[in-house]
Amino acid sequence: MSRTGPRLGEPASLWRMRIVPIATVMVASALPLMLPLVASSPVLPPFGLLFFLCWQLLRTEMWPVWIGLPLGLWNDLFSGAPIGTAIGLWTIASITIHYLSQRIYWRGFFHDWAIAAILIAAVQALSALIVHPHADSGRILGLVLPQIVISMLLVPLFLRLTGKFDNFRLKRR
Template identity: 45%
Template sequence: MIDPHLHHVPRLGRHPSRFRLEATPIITVLLGSLLTTLPVIAQSPIMPPFGLLLLLSWRLLRPELWRAWIGVPLGLFDDMASGQPIGSAMFLWTVALIAIDAIEHRMVWRSYRQDWLIATLAIIFCISGGLFFARITGGGSVRFLLVLPQMVWTILLFPFVVRQCARIDRWRVMA
């Protein structure tokens, strides 16, 4: 016999929790930033900046999700996790988000290729800027060619990361 107190609650009309809606993208970016703490041994930077990739993916996938100032706290966390000079990712990520906002206000519509181009420009800007900040704060004389493979790898990985964010986003908004 079926217990009348244990009835099936339909999912129609239900909404996901506010925490799930707002915290999921932030948590994924924080976890992406923590990936730089994995013990990968290499003579040159090859590990893509997953925090940046996830930030750009979420921003281009869901433009209404964040304001440009979100680059400050998420960039601070990334700076602390990656060992970059404090303030570098905070500045670079915020400038990249402001630039994306400016580009979006000028475009009538965007396609997948345009998103990839926007992300490519932001990736080149942020990795080059990170190299600049590392140089001026005493990080030695690292050459641009040394980070070029990391840049290319990050740009090529962007479509995969966007697809994963889209999967997470479907779960995030699901009741």
Template identity: 40%
Template sequence: MIPQGPRLGGNPSRLRLEGTPFITVMLGSMLTSLPIIAQSPVLPPVGLLLLLSWRLLRPELWAAWIALPLGFFDDMMTGQPLGSAMCLWTITMIGIDVVERRLIWRDYWQDWLIASFAVIFCTIGGLWFARLTGGGGTIALVAPQILWSVLLYPFVARQCAWLDRWRIMA
């Protein structure tokens, strides 16, 4: 049974407070290693979607540098050229910081727009990194993946909000 509120005098553990976002992003990155056979990349970058969801939901939770180790883990799990997610995710986090400083307020639609631009940037950037290392493909190859990712973001953000409520409850 899930308690309806924090227990009197109870505090959630430090691992639960600080570890939940890291673990969820890492599990999302590990989803791409499932044995799914496809001719083109159609599985959304769930690790990236979780990173964006946590960052846009709780801006105070992470600094921009956190994208570096999480991107490294994603590169290891997805098989992308080492450094691609590290670079792209860090640039994305810095870009979100810059956008946040310029906005007076932000709502759901702006979060979805920010996440959409970030997904497009990281997916096309990942394609560019793959082409640099001898891979091939065009933007049309990753277009379904971009579309699925943009459409899946609200669901992932909702799941992060649910996890965040669980995370802070004692």
């Protein structure tokens, strides 16, 4: 007797349930190093941060609050920022999303977009100020502003991609 498809009630693959979200954030964090782009100022959006925030917004209950520690460390290894920058900022972003998910019961698309946009702006601005502590803060924020705006505009695309990865994650064998 051969099986032609998944059986009713059969659970999704456990390795996919655990690995897909973490792998998307890790690959996205390493992606800027793989792209052949040379720029004098930051132009690429922080892909790892975008996926991290979108997974948190889509599936708040999936990860513990401290998931920003290991994923932030991985991002710090590839971003060139001092170790601890993304660790601290991503953990604060994770705590913020968990707090807001307890306070805002019926979140919609625009709520998620606004939360992600505010967190992207805060994380990117604070990261730039941490990386360049002695530089003029107005000049640093002016350099990072295009990256922040591009990242904010890409949030809907990354929410959609995260939804596609979530469908793959939950798909039965």
